[in-house]
Amino acid sequence: MLIAAILVFPSLAPNPYILSSGVIVLNWAVLATAWNFVGGFTGYISLGHGALAGLGGYATGLLITKADIPSFVALILAAVIVAALAVPIGFAALRVRGASFVIVSIALVLILLLVFQSWSSVTGGSRGLVVPRPFPGMLRPEHHRAFFFLYGGLLILALATWWLLDRSRFGMGLKAIREDEDKAESLGTPTFAYKLTVFVVSAAFTALAGGLYALWFGDLDPVFQFSVLTGSYIVLMALLGGVRNLFGPVLGAIVVGIALEYFKVEFGSTPLHLVTTGLLLGLVVLFMPDGVIPSVTGLVQRLRKREQSSIREFTAADLAEQRKRDREGASS
Amino acid sequence: MSEIELVDVQAGYGRAAPVLRGFSVSVPAGSVVCLVGPNGAGKSTVLKVASGLLSPRSGRVMVGGKDLTGAGPQKMLAEGVALVLQGHSVFREMTVEENVLLGGYTLNDKAAKSRRAKFVQELFPVVGERWRSLAGLLSGGQQKQVEFARSLMVDPKVVLLDEPSMGLDPKATSTIFEQVARMRDAGTAVLLVEQNARRALQTADLGCVLDLGRVHISGPAADLLADPQLGELYLGGRPAEKPPVP
Amino acid sequence: ACGGGDDEGGGEKSGDPIVVGISLPLTGDFSEPGKGVQEGYEAWAKITNDKGGLLGRQIELKILDDQSNADRVVADYEQLIGSDQVDLVVGPFSTRLVVPSARVAQEYGMLFVEPAGAAAEVFNQGFKNLFYAAPAVADDHYNHLVEYLLALPAGQKPTSVAYAAMDDPFAQGTAYGLKKKLEAGGIKTVVDEVYPPNTTDFGSIAAKIAAAKPDMVVGGSQYQDGVNLIVALQQLDYQPKLAAFSTAPTNPEFDKAIGNKTEGILSPTGYSQDAPYASNKEFVEKFTAQFGKAPEEDQANGYTTGQVVGAAVQAAGCAEQGECQQKLIDWLHSNTVDTVVGPLKWDATGKPQGAHMIQQWIGNDIKIVLPADAKEADMVYPKPAW
């Protein structure tokens, strides 16, 4: 269904502006899904993924402008470089848990902002970096359409990877880390290696999205590439949709992406769009801490079935049914 | 008259089905009632209801003849009901001293406080020895002793104990049971939950077997101990080989 | 070149208004100057419409807020051109936003006159559709001051200068343009500091400058950082012979902000309410009537942009997407336009060919002191203690 939607959207879009908004929403969807590799599985909340995307964008741009590498080769290479960089970054950041990790992830954004601003001989500093177009002769609407499909492909790749991990033992190990890291380790899960691996995977997807954005957008400016706000929007999207669900972040990206656009139109000339975004975030946290998808399915289930018994008065039939469900889960 | 009485209590967590389904118990002043039962029967839930941590869905909680259904723990404590939680509930990042003195949070009399503190230090040597170290750094059993010591800082009319001997070495276990007996002799009503059931029933006056949220059997502790079938089902197969140290 | 297919001739009927699309930072970091530019645009639309409009058509502004964000500015122009089908677009505020939006305009084949892309790099991106509607780019703002200083006799000429510039293409451009020329003239640089835009504590920078005791201090500043730096220097009791700051001193609140110790501070400016150009008198008068205050530089920049586009439309006789845009571009490349900041003409990259005036605080008021033919007062040098 998602694939179909991605395929038909460009032909339905009434004008290039809507199409370009579609590209932006897909960009968010990829970012949120990529974030969910870390946030959803291990429960480490990173507000720094905006920086990884920025890094991917800059790496792509610099490879093209400084090393004359063809655009899409540069994109892949940039993702590899960012993945490699994610190893030391993750090594430092993943040593701490909970609150400290959040701080470290914020620090990552701020430190990269400083570096990319100050190191102007390489990055162009605050003057920004102009990334040449990958399809030089293409008209703008065509250009949007091409990138829409590129982003669509990337999103599907990311989703497939997430799905694969979710049902695997590796994924189970990551979820165990989310629940109780020491316990997981004492059961033989190499927690640090697991966390690092999934962080690197997440960083690679994030960098791909960032690199694609650089190719599409063409102008990079450290202030916008390395912004805590970007990372926070990603988290908002993932949480809103539901971090334990494959399509949660995508749904969140669509909702929040459109909401941001709407708030901007509605409250455009005042900073009240910040207020509305804040309120939205607050409401989600207070009333749907597990996200839209789980909240809704939970409600449906509660309406359909009577309350679950926690006491030892399980009938044999209940037990058999439970067991069957688990087994079906096994074969699916 | 009963110091504390639970009447036909229904209680549970969140939206789930009730854990206690019409549970009643009453503990007279100067006696020890021992609650035993399989894991998950609802024993801890009974104590949470009795101490005000959990509001019952229906039924009544009476303390000293007053209806205190739905009162919070602060009010319950003011009425003389104290609970020692199951598992570990020391304030981990505070010193043993701070933990113990916090036990007397409601006391205003400084002198009385330090007198009690001295008393518990003598009772549990480790409390005195580790007075200034962080409570979270103590061993499991040592923490348990600190917790018990903390509860001894006040002089309640009703004491609710949730497996106080868990994780304690034989010496400390004896100290605890001696203390329970002493409280009873001083006129306190004690509601005791224990998995060390045989030992506990020897100290208790009344026994009460809880299963599936209801009272299964209750009666004088000695009768329960003697019942072979009950022993098989709830107290473990082997009767105690020799009577414990008094 | 590329917007042509979408042109449905909507603008042919002379009754339809000419819709001008603009994206401006009405919120966020650049919101203050952004609002100034907005007023300039509004004044232009009103003054022009009161006189019967352009080509007999009324002007209608369509302004979107880009939140001072480059992603947004691009989306805005995308929306204005692609979705709202505006007839003309003009530029946003700040160099950071000009480059991305000029690219959108270029790829849709639109003329792009802008009020604020003063940094040199705007003009080496190869844009053919871009025109900066102000007298000079950042690097040339101090040209008159350089002439003045280098002409001083050896004994009076400052020998050492400290520069502190915000890490921003515009602000840095002003300071470094001056630096390059002064160094070429043999005046030594003793301190050269660049600080990030969000710096709020200037103690250390000031300490460095004060310790080097240069004759002259130059701040490549926007508004607030300039104020902070001056206060920090004053706290350290450093007394230079000359102090020049871009942007900040021309702000109406400047004197209050630094506790009225303003005497002798210099600033380059592209606009003066008292400038003798023909359209300026009308602008000042009508603007004051419309907004209840006199126009500042930002407002003038917006107005100038409107004047430039207006002139091109009058000359080319059309205003819509499609071929018309190229006609407008071609006309501007080969003609001079009279504006409230004087006559403007551009080289092939859209860079204006002029210089800024220099103003100085003298007796609690800011006055033009350079160039000599426009001056309102004599330059005070060395400046008195602050």
Place this chain on the structure above:
Amino acid sequence: MTLETRGLRKAFGGVVAIDGADVQFQPGKVNALIGPNGSGKTTFFNCVTGMIRPDSGSVLFGDRDLTGRAPHVVARAGVGRTFQLCRVFPRMTAVENVLAAVRPGGLLHGLRSARRQDETERAYGWLTRLGIEHLAGAEARNMSWGQQKLLELAGVLMAEPRTILLDEPAGGVNPALLDRIGTLVRELNAEGRTFVIVEHNMDLVMSISDHIVVFDRGRPIAAGPPAEVRADERVLGAYLGV
């Protein structure tokens, strides 16, 4: 394989928790480690399983030196453990808790489904043997103390380590069930698994263990079969009480 320590020492600031302990557990037997509160038993487990790094001394498992290795390395070498304050994965169901104990081998192995049918069956098997199969679908955080304790035990057993360290398995467990656990331990022992059990419940210790090590103040003061240890005066004085 023999689990042994040589000259193990660990001090926390001024408190010497383990003071040069030379301990040898008998392979293929049920070993017990007893001692008064604070004598260093849990710290000993933590050192052996890599949760904390000893100050000096070594931990040997067969011919492998496990000193200071990371906990997962120790676990993969075949040493499983439970915690005194039990540790379960609070927001996973009981089955998931048990399934999470199956460790993936290599990378490809790691990508295999986490809910393979045979493993799910086995998980249910453990829950049943410990009498908590009715809780299979309940989240662990909603369980009572004793239920969590049993669940943790099920997890360790699922991982099938050759040597199993249990820290107070009886704490808070109903005595009737305890008998079953005792039987279970003996059965598993018969299958060739080694146990080291820290426990204060002397009935359980005396009835199931083959070999007992008694700790006091961070070092072993006695070791031997139950009958011998029970009679030892030092043990009586330090631990069992008069």
Place this chain on the structure above:
Amino acid sequence: MPSGALLLQSIILGLLLGGLYALLAAGLTLYFGTMRVVMIAHSAFLILAAYLAWWTNDRLGIDPLLSMVVTVPLFFGAGVLLQRGLLSRLRPVTLTMMSVLITFAIALIIEGLLGYAFSGTQRRIQLGYGTESFNLFGARVAVVKLIAFVLAAVSLAGLYVLMKRTQFGWALRATIQHRDAARLVGIDTERTAGFGFGLGLATAAVGGTALSLDTTIYPSLHWHWIGPLMAIIVVGGLGSVPGAAAAALVLGLAQSLLQIPMGATWAQTVFYVALFATLAVRPQGFFGGRLAQRF
């Protein structure tokens, strides 16, 4: 080689700056260390307080320090409400994570409302004594910076005494560490936690006022403060007031001195370098007495 005068001046500036940092970070140690709440909105509240100080000065012409008479109780009340109304509704299991998001939302709301009320213009209090300074061994000490430093020292000392010595401090720490047990010893945990949060925000009121004396403020300024403040409390050890104070002084000094050879931008990285170095060497921070929550 910088001159001796410049070094001395930089040291003095660095210490004064460090004092201010310590004050700004003080509230964070409270929420973080003792309440397990990641309070992203702390710096937004600082800016809010600074705006209120600016506003009272601008409108009423009174000294910004006097605004504390109103802002401190006001913020305390706001903190109590915030805790009771929002944070206490979060589930304990996910408290740390969800508090990040909810306080982030609050920060956005504050920023938006400030922008709405006062526009994005940068503001600075215009004080008669704003540029006054006096000579100390040849270096200049600005009066406003000294006032901020004194405010910092007084508030930090007060906070420390409150947490370690008073009944309320004990109750607060107990509440955070084991809520049920705290209720069982008779502590009104709801009220205590609310007051604790209020206290944190009260320090923000003091800090914001101190901040407003000598810097510019604008609605989005709080983003600029988050990084350095968080770095300070990690380096100092989450939850340790003396740790935060020491780390703030050291880092303020380091930043000030490093600006001499490295310039303003690179000198800012000292916070992050220190942050990562701390994590590598001593993840619990240099003064952090926190337990490894392992066993």
